[in-house]
Amino acid sequence: MADSTGFLKFERSVPPRRPVDVRIRDWKEVYLERQAGGEEAFTSATLRTQAARCMDCGIPFCHHGCPLGNLIPEWNDLVRRDDWREAIERLHATNNFPEFTGRLCPAPCEGSCVLNLTESPVTIKQVEVEIIDRAFAEGWVTPQPPAELSGKKVAVVGSGPAGLAAAQQLTRAGHEVTVFERADAVGGLMRYGIPEFKMEKRHLDRRLDQMRAEGTRFVTGVEVGAEGSDVTVAQLREDFDAVVLSGGATVGRDLPAPGRELAGIHLAMEFLPYGNKQALGELDSPPINAEGKHVVIIGGGDTGADCLGTSHRQGAASVAQLEIMPEPPSSRGPKNPWPTYPMVMRVSSAHEEGGDRIYAVNTERFVDDGAGNVKAILVHDVEMVDGKFTKVEGTERELPADLVFLAMGFTGAQKEGLVEGLGVDVDGRGNVVRDAEFMSSVPGVFVAGDMGRGQSLIVWAIAEGRAAAGAVDSWLTGSSMLPRPITPTAVALR
DSSP states (O other): OOOOOOHOOOOOOOOOOOHHHHHHHHHSBBBBBBGGGGTTOOHHHHHHHHHTTOOSSSSOHHHHHHOOOHHHHHHHHHHTTTTTHHHHHHTTTTTSSSSHHHHHHOOHHHHHSSSGGTTOOOOOOHHHOOOOOHHHHHHHOOOOOOOOSSSHHHHHHEEEEHHHHHHHHHHHHOOOEEEEESSSSOOTTHHHTTOOTTTOOOHHHHHHHHHHHHHHHEEEOOOTTTTTTTHHHHHHHHHHHHEEEEOOOBBOOOOOOOOTTTTTTEEHHHHHHHHHHHHHTTSOOSOOTTTEEEEEEEESSSHHHHHHHHHHTTTTTTEEEESSOOOSSOOOOOOOOTTTTOOOOOHHHHHHHHEEEEEEEEEEEEOOSSSSSSSEEEEEEEEEEEEEEEEOOOEEEEEEEEEEEEOOOOOOOOOTHHHHHHHHOOOOTOOBOOOOTTTTTTEEEEEEEEHHHHHHOOOHHHHHHHHHHHHHHHHHHHHOSSSOOOOOTTOOOO
């Protein structure tokens, strides 16, 4: 197995990001790639020493941190031994899309790594992405069409990571799978929500090519069940033996403060798709553009950081990102012990590029410029008193804001159209209710991803898609060999 002393001999190391003044002039990923000149920055030998830090700890807590159950110690050791072909086999055994998770997942596996007791975990995420990138480069990622067909048809509605994972598993199990996507291209938030500088869409496209070659059919530009749609709810139920709902938690959390109606205030997901289209050359001047403007982002999470990086690349005059919570600590607190996910201060690539991060503030109102446009926001500091955020008197101040993005998360699935048309039950949090078999209250209609779980991580979405596929396959055929890495009620370590 592993080099049992590697963690003593080698320090944690990660690839350098491209210089800020270079990368904000384009939309390419922030890390150098070997084929683009990155070999000297982070060589294969360096990566193998990083994999050698995996300490064969006996109880691999990284397995518990990852809902997919990725076989992390195994493929770490295979990389250490330079056996890349077997490494991708072990990686694909639990994860359909490591090129997505290796770029977009915040790596709860690293948070639960035993070496994170000293806050120096194995660079699991980097090893993962290097394995899959090499596999694609070497031609090892090939279509895996089913040996025989079941005669059953399955519709997957929504082409985000949950829907794609479910579709690929069900196609490989022999079912005829059609994926419906209301946007003009497949990928869900990975296509138009995740900025190009975090994951170039060529990584998505090459995986979709594999899925098409396996037999998965994609239909874009169709919002199933919507008024006037080409595919009605009745037609969906008639044409398919089972349906998987994987449309995500798409309803953004709004901020009903005075002045919300002013022009220039947008939900984050109104802005980010235009940025992606601009990055892909589909738009020269997006309708919502940060160029030359003072931008305020309300919400301190990943979506807010995506707005931040996009605003930098569009040439914003200034950017401030607001968060109502206090600034996170630099290391774990007593209420956040290992192996739970470390809630500590992080600096994303977008934060490196500039902008102000302002913590413990709340928005009182949006300020009108006299012509119906936002020109500033009035904020004040807050503190926690008896479990509630309380205004700190005398801290009111205005921040210039020609453009405001609301990035405060999501409140559940869209009800209008498909959800209401199917008549599936929805809980008090806006999520579609499902049972232990991922089935909704309507027989034959299953639910995977954020639509049933609520807003979560990409790794949970893929795990849900895989697990729901196993449930669908069993329901259609009476049994299934497809893996089910999680249950609908599984939660992260906490």
